[in-house]
Structures are given as C-alpha cells and as structure tokens.
Amino acid sequence: MTDTLLTTPLHALHLELGGKMVPFAGYDMPVQYPPGVMKEHLHCRAHAGLFDVSHMGQVILRPRSGNVADAARALEKLLPQDVIALKTGRQRYGFFTNDAGGILDDLMIANRGDHLFLVVNAACKEADIAHMRDALSKTCKVEEITDRALVALQGPDAESVLAAIAPGAADMQFMDVATHDSDFGPLWVSRSGYTGEDGYEISVAADRAEDFARALLDHDSVQPIGLGARDSLRLEAGLCLYGNDIDASTTPVEANLVWGMQKARRAGGAREGGFPGSDVILRQIEMGPPRLRVGLLPDGRAPMRQGTALFAAEDADAAIGAVTSGAFGPSIERPLAMGYVSIDHSGVGTKLWGEVRGKRLPVTVAEMPFRPATYKR
Amino acid sequence: MKFTEEHEWLRADDDEDDVVTVGITEHAAEQLGDLVFVELPEEGITVAKEDEVVVIESVKAASDIMAPVDGEIIEVNSALIDNPALVNEDPLGKGWFFKMKVADMSDLDAMMDEAAYKKFI
Incomplete structure (x- = not known):
C-alpha cells in the first residue's frame, strides 16, 4: 500500500515553477526551485521570498460565551504563555507542554477580537486539535480551517509588495495581526514569519490562493522559496524546528525558550503554573536545567x-x-x-x-x- | 572523456599517457545542489578502485567521491577548499577534484563515452 501525499492549494503552481517536490509531513512540498537552496536563501534576505506553508494547521478557538478572554483562560491550561494579556490584534509565540514538561508542539497564538487563531506544525496538527478538543471543548469550539491556504512573504521588500495589494499591511508592527480586504478576498495577515526577516504570514481563501501567489510573484523582487532554504533561514535566525530541536523529550527550559514564558505564568506570577508539566518546568527555571x-x-x-x-x-x-x-x-x-x-x-x-x-x-x-x-x- | 555509473568523468592528460583528471558530471552537480565543503585526499597516496577519496557536502547532505580506478593521486584541486562552488559553476572544468596516475589504462576501456552516459542518465 502506498500512502497518498496531500497537496496544498498551490501545488500546481509549484510544479509550474519547477519545484522539486518531496514528501514533508504527509504533503508533497517543494524542497527547492530551479535557482537552488543557496540562491533562494540569499534572495530572501536581499529582496523577498514567497513560501507555501499551507501544510501547517490553522485553527480557530471560538469561545462559546463570545468573550475571547474565556478562550484565553481555557488555552492557558495547555501552555505556559500569558494568553489573557494578549491584546486584540496581537500575536505571540507559544508551545504546548506535556505532564513531564516536554514540548508537544510550538505554535503562534493570535487574538483576533472574538476568537483566538492558532498556527501549528503540520506534523502535529491532528494531535494538537484532538488535545484541544479534549481539554477545551466545554469553553471553546475548536475549528480547523481547511478552506484557506497560508503563505509567508519574507524579506526586506515584503512590506512594499504586500502593501501594493493590501495598503494597511505597511502600518503593522512585528507580531501585529489584522484582516485586510483585497482583490483576493479577506487576507488574515500577521507581521511575522520564521526566517529572522521582516515579513508576513498571510491566510487566504484556498480558491484565491494561486491568484494571490501569482500577484506576489509578479513583483520582480519576489521569488518562490522551498523547504531547503526555509530551513537554512530559520537556522541562521536561531529558531527551533519542531521534531529536530524541540520535542516531547525537551523542556522549554532546556530548549532555551524561557523568554517565551511570560511573568504571569512563572513562579510568583499572577497565574503561576497551571499548565501541564508546570512542576518540572518551574523547578528547572529555579534550579537550572x-x-x-x-x-x-x-x-x-x-x-x-x-x-x-x-x-x-x-x-x-x-x-x-x-x-x-x-x-x-x-x-x-x-x-x-x-x-x-x-x-x-x-x-x-x-x-x-x-x-x-x-x-x-x-x-x-x-x-x-x-x-x-x-x-x- | 569517459564516464562512470557514479557520475564521475575522467579526462586523459594531454602530455602523460597514464594520467587522468577526475571530476563529477553536470548532472551529478545539479542533483547534489550547491556544494559548501570539499575534503580532498593527500597527494601521493595510492588508492584502489571504489576507495572513498573525496568527501563533499552540499547544502543538503554529505557524499563521497570514489576512486574510479586503481592508481596514485598525484594532484588535487586545492582551489575547491576555499571555493567549493566551483564544482557547481564549472563541473567539467575548474571544478575538477584530482589527477591520478592510472595503474592500468585498459580499465578505462569498459567505461561509458559521452553518448552512452547521456543515455544512462
């Protein structure tokens, strides 16, 4: 029996652009395009790179009460971040922990006003969603978004390129999130990424994703970037790849990610502990890993x-x-x-x-x- | 010029009858991706066919280059140490790896010529 690989809404475009396709987290994804890893990497740092990250999980936590603070309070049971203090229109990095203090996945958490929007790793998304449904269903509806693509536009020219399509993008700061209307329907935009560059991650309706990607690629400064250069870019930026640098056997303290745990959840904080493995993690912060x-x-x-x-x-x-x-x-x-x-x-x-x-x-x-x-x- | 199934090329020297220059083909260079590291053998060592004589690393992974025939390594392309990208830029020219004195030149007879190699890939 052969496993069928999943494809993203941009699959046909990857083939047209000469992408060399490989299996990644169950998806058929481009590891590189004709210029190759080295040139793609340097292009992204000098101009702008377009990445298809549609394989990642997009999840909405919708509070049954209608009050986003209830979703935030519920999510805090699963991770050591301060979600309650996360303001509307802002995003922060986080990680789900297990009872031994290990990391189940790392993710982005955004407060989009009446709900939380999460982006999780492709290889972990099924487990993450099941985990959240188990723990949070009383307070939240856990909705997996399957009808939207996700792309990242990264590099010094990202702002001018995206602003040509959605002018409001230029006014965003690092880790801001906003919805911008465009010719490609509403874009859910965050000013973030995983390359160390300024840039954006943009969620777009799956049936508009290819047109949107083509509009970005129409700019001379934008080139498509494969998984190979994505890896060297994130490594230069010192960012962890889940499954390599962090996993269920590494604690956030060992992983040098304590900066990602806000004061409120640490010893002496307003909501100290209360997440899986908090005893191990808080002790390691105190005693050293x-x-x-x-x-x-x-x-x-x-x-x-x-x-x-x-x-x-x-x-x-x-x-x-x-x-x-x-x-x-x-x-x-x-x-x-x-x-x-x-x-x-x-x-x-x-x-x-x-x-x-x-x-x-x-x-x-x-x-x-x-x-x-x-x-x- | 002769070619091996390991995507190496051998070019006979103009002056010395028993000396060949060895490199990898354009096809191999393209498959490997951008080279970032090359470790060359010592000049003067005696090698047997299929000995791993050169280590190369691309942006993706490490691979070995094997001696295509028995013989002695007489010269290495030390320009590759500081500039491994020469292999990608000019695999059949400036990107050569080493020259060797071949023990038995008739070993080359069974190797592919360019037409046969093109068919092979």
Whole structure:
C-alpha cells in the first residue's frame, strides 16, 4: 500500500515553477526551485521570498460565551504563555507542554477580537486539535480551517509588495495581526514569519490562493522559496524546528525558550503554573536545567549535521551533547548548528569537539541568532 | 572523456599517457545542489578502485567521491577548499577534484563515452 501525499492549494503552481517536490509531513512540498537552496536563501534576505506553508494547521478557538478572554483562560491550561494579556490584534509565540514538561508542539497564538487563531506544525496538527478538543471543548469550539491556504512573504521588500495589494499591511508592527480586504478576498495577515526577516504570514481563501501567489510573484523582487532554504533561514535566525530541536523529550527550559514564558505564568506570577508539566518546568527555571540548547559554530568549513556527537575534549570518551540541526549558512558564509550540551559546557565561547566521519573537529558555543533579526518593531 | 555509473568523468592528460583528471558530471552537480565543503585526499597516496577519496557536502547532505580506478593521486584541486562552488559553476572544468596516475589504462576501456552516459542518465 502506498500512502497518498496531500497537496496544498498551490501545488500546481509549484510544479509550474519547477519545484522539486518531496514528501514533508504527509504533503508533497517543494524542497527547492530551479535557482537552488543557496540562491533562494540569499534572495530572501536581499529582496523577498514567497513560501507555501499551507501544510501547517490553522485553527480557530471560538469561545462559546463570545468573550475571547474565556478562550484565553481555557488555552492557558495547555501552555505556559500569558494568553489573557494578549491584546486584540496581537500575536505571540507559544508551545504546548506535556505532564513531564516536554514540548508537544510550538505554535503562534493570535487574538483576533472574538476568537483566538492558532498556527501549528503540520506534523502535529491532528494531535494538537484532538488535545484541544479534549481539554477545551466545554469553553471553546475548536475549528480547523481547511478552506484557506497560508503563505509567508519574507524579506526586506515584503512590506512594499504586500502593501501594493493590501495598503494597511505597511502600518503593522512585528507580531501585529489584522484582516485586510483585497482583490483576493479577506487576507488574515500577521507581521511575522520564521526566517529572522521582516515579513508576513498571510491566510487566504484556498480558491484565491494561486491568484494571490501569482500577484506576489509578479513583483520582480519576489521569488518562490522551498523547504531547503526555509530551513537554512530559520537556522541562521536561531529558531527551533519542531521534531529536530524541540520535542516531547525537551523542556522549554532546556530548549532555551524561557523568554517565551511570560511573568504571569512563572513562579510568583499572577497565574503561576497551571499548565501541564508546570512542576518540572518551574523547578528547572529555579534550579537550572541539566542541559541547554545552544548555538554552535564549527571552526572549520565542514558542516556538523543533525546527530553529530559533541565532546568536551578531543580525546574525551563520553559525549556531552549532540547537534539537533546543522547546515551551511549562506548569509553568514559558514557552517552553523544548534544542539543540546550539558549545562557546564553551555557558556558562549566554550570550545567543544564534534565527531564528523570519525574525526573530532573543533566547534565553539555561539550566541544566537547567528544573524540579527530585522523585524519591524 | 569517459564516464562512470557514479557520475564521475575522467579526462586523459594531454602530455602523460597514464594520467587522468577526475571530476563529477553536470548532472551529478545539479542533483547534489550547491556544494559548501570539499575534503580532498593527500597527494601521493595510492588508492584502489571504489576507495572513498573525496568527501563533499552540499547544502543538503554529505557524499563521497570514489576512486574510479586503481592508481596514485598525484594532484588535487586545492582551489575547491576555499571555493567549493566551483564544482557547481564549472563541473567539467575548474571544478575538477584530482589527477591520478592510472595503474592500468585498459580499465578505462569498459567505461561509458559521452553518448552512452547521456543515455544512462
């Protein structure tokens, strides 16, 4: 039996544009277009890139009471973010946790006035929706949006390009959300993304998505970008890929994501704890985690890929960590990685050794992001 | 010029009868994607056919380049160390990997010519 891959509303366009298609989270997705990963990456940083992220889950939490604060209060039972304080028209990053303090998925949470709008990872969306229906159905209707595509427009030219279609987009700040009317119907826009660049994620009706994408691509500055460059862009930005850098076995503290937990949910906060695994997570914040996700810069030119074992010394017997994402960074023009190392080897500047093809090569713990973000704040 | 099923090319030297230059084909370079790292063998080492002599890494993954025949590595293209992209830009020219002194030139007889390789891919 062969599994049939799902397709997004932009599938035919990917083929027409020469996309090299690969299976990803159950979908047939473009890993690259004819220019290739390196040129796509650099184009996005210099001009603008268009990404099809329609495989990701779009979910509305609609409060049965009509009061969005009730949906926010309910959602706070599943994650350590302050959702109640999230204002209308604003978005924030979050993560669902499990009872052991591990991360079930990471997501974006937006307050769209009378409901919350969530964007979750493709590979996790079924589980996330079931999880929310189990826990939240009393207070909220959990609606999976299946009739809308999702695209990201990222890079320094993103603002001028989107503003030509939806002028209001230019007035948005980083992590603002708004609905803009357009020739392609209402666009649900957030000024965010996953590349470290200024830009937008835009939800558009599935039957208008191809026309919308073509209108964006009509601008000389916009090129389509595949999953390959999406990965190197997010890695340079120091952002986690769920399934690689974070998963059910990593806590947010180990993953260096405590910045994403607001004061209200931490020890001494107004709504301290009250999320799955809060005992483990709050204790780790206080006592320190046993290991930490860090940035890594190999000293040489050889990339250190996912799974590369890390050692404290060239001749050490036991590994003190491993790489979870590793690649070449086209913008920083050198290999880069992130991974977990034991806490006593996690300081920026610590010299470590990565084992590549049986050889121990030097690598240094580095600040992230590897390239400063250019968000519009 | 001769071609292997591993998408390598061998070009006979103009001056030396038993020396060939080795690289990878345009097809292989395109499939691999942009190269970001090349590890070359030491000059002077003796290699056997199918020994892994060069490591290359593209934006996507690592791969090996094998010795196409028995012989001795006599020169490597050290320009690739600082500029692996030469392999993508000019795979049949400036993107060559190494020159080798071939133990038995008749090993090349069974290899594909350009027409046969084009059919092969």
